[in-house]
Amino acid sequence: MKTRTGRHFLQIPGPTNVPDRVLRAMDYPTIDHRGPEFADLTREVLEALGPVFQTRGPVIIYPSSGTGACEAALINTLSSGDRVLIMETGWFSHIAWRHPAEKLGLRVDYVPGTWRRGASPETLEERLVADATHQIKAVVVVHNETSTGVTSRIADVRRAIDHARHPALLIVDTISSLGSIDYRHDEWGVDVTVAGSQKGLMLPPGLAFNAISEKALASSKKAGLPKAYWDWEPMLKNNASGFFPYTPATNLLYALREALAMVHAEGLADVFARHQRHGDATRAAARAWGLEIVCEDPREYSNSLTAMFMPAGHDADRLRTLILEKFDMSLGTGLGKLAGRAFRIGHLGSFNDLMLAGTLCGVEMGLRLAGVPHADGGVTAALDLLGAPARKAEPVLS
Numbered sequence: 001m002k003t004r005t006g007r008h009f010l011q012i013p014g015p016t017n018v019p020d021r022v023l024r025a026m027d028y029p030t031i032d033h034r035g036p037e038f039a040d041l042t043r044e045v046l047e048a049l050g051p052v053f054q055t056r057g058p059v060i061i062y063p064s065s066g067t068g069a070c071e072a073a074l075i076n077t078l079s080s081g082d083r084v085l086i087m088e089t090g091w092f093s094h095i096a097w098r099h100p101a102e103k104l105g106l107r108v109d110y111v112p113g114t115w116r117r118g119a120s121p122e123t124l125e126e127r128l129v130a131d132a133t134h135q136i137k138a139v140v141v142v143h144n145e146t147s148t149g150v151t152s153r154i155a156d157v158r159r160a161i162d163h164a165r166h167p168a169l170l171i172v173d174t175i176s177s178l179g180s181i182d183y184r185h186d187e188w189g190v191d192v193t194v195a196g197s198q199k200g201l202m203l204p205p206g207l208a209f210n211a212i213s214e215k216a217l218a219s220s221k222k223a224g225l226p227k228a229y230w231d232w233e234p235m236l237k238n239n240a241s242g243f244f245p246y247t248p249a250t251n252l253l254y255a256l257r258e259a260l261a262m263v264h265a266e267g268l269a270d271v272f273a274r275h276q277r278h279g280d281a282t283r284a285a286a287r288a289w290g291l292e293i294v295c296e297d298p299r300e301y302s303n304s305l306t307a308m309f310m311p312a313g314h315d316a317d318r319l320r321t322l323i324l325e326k327f328d329m330s331l332g333t334g335l336g337k338l339a340g341r342a343f344r345i346g347h348l349g350s351f352n353d354l355m356l357a358g359t360l361c362g363v364e365m366g367l368r369l370a371g372v373p374h375a376d377g378g379v380t381a382a383l384d385l386l387g388a389p390a391r392k393a394e395p396v397l398s
């Protein structure tokens with residue numbers, strides 16, 4: 001392996017840079033997960049976790065990657081043969097939702113999307129109105145589609161379901177938005193929110209979450225898909241006294257406690273405002289370079305990552321490889337049908353202005369070295385924006 005100096009720039013859209021404070025917090029002896037000290041840890045973590053989802057309801061913590069929590073959301077609420085409407089937003093609506101849902105024996109209505117826009121509330125409403133006998137039991141939307149950098153408007157999705165007077169559950173994947181982009185589980189009437197530890201929450205990979213509404217909990221009592229490890233019931237029962245039904249990821253829970261302390265010390269509203277500035281600055285750079293942003297609708301720009309197209313005839317992975325070799329920076333690859341055509345800059349989690357400036361410098365130098373046609377001035381455009389006074393953060397409701 002090559003010797004490198006300084007820190008690697010991990011600018012993929014997750015896993016993200018883990019703050020030293022969080023790394024240090026894990027570096028303690030593992031304790032008895034059935035002892036009294038553990039119960040305090042669980043209680044502290046669960047108390048601090050709810051407000052990040054903006055919920056007063058229960059949040060379940062699994063020792064798993066995000067995909068496990070996606071599966072948990074489906075099998076706890078649905079029965080074999082149930083119809084599920086999944087909005088196509090990109091790679092993750094397919095690989096984390098459609099594919100597992102089909103394997104689990106659910107009947108999937110995959111509502112086509114262009115990979116350049118979020119879930120359309122209008123199309124969703126039409127589909128639900130057409131389902132007069134309420135065969136559709138759940139609607140699944142990826143809040144922030146990590147493959148495209150498009151954020152769906154969940155408040156509008158909720159309104160569409162309400163306008164259609166449809167009783168389907170609303171399941172939302174916030175794996176790349178939680179702790180980065182404003183998200184309101186209770187206010188938006190979401191039934192199951194799925195999240196992971198390795199992005200906005202600034203932890204290493206290894207924890208995943210389900211935030212659950214009362215309606216989802218009631219569905220779980222009747223849901224017929226087989227479940228054991230992912231079953232909410234023993235988890236909630238054990239959590240009530242501070243424990244888990246199986247061995248929890250103790251050291252990751254230390255890390256989670258520390259990361260949540262950091263989020264709350266900064267304040268959720270300021271966390272969202274910081275991500276907004278970094279999103280704005282990255283998009284300003286893309287425009288100045290003349291690279292087309294994948295997201296077509298400015299209302300749906302993602303503040304946790306930006307995906308941009310390469311000019312025709314230029315391969316995104318060649319650019320990424322050159323940037324990795326020359327500048328020790330990892331950028332996100334194009335996924336699925338965007339492979340080779342687009343690259344992604346992750347600007348989420350533990351991240352600041354100078355890290356963004358360095359990231360954009362690496363991209364600009366890479367574009368030049370790779371001979372990719374572009375205009376100069378992307379970094380300058382971003383710096384102009386970063387140098388402007390920060391906007392006042394909107395208060396977060398709960």
Ligand code: PLP
Nearest residue numbers: 065066067092096146175176196
């Ligand atoms: N959904 C989204 C939106 C994601 O970004 C990811 C991973 O990046 C997943 C699902 C799958 O999560 P994991 O890779 O942690 O299993």
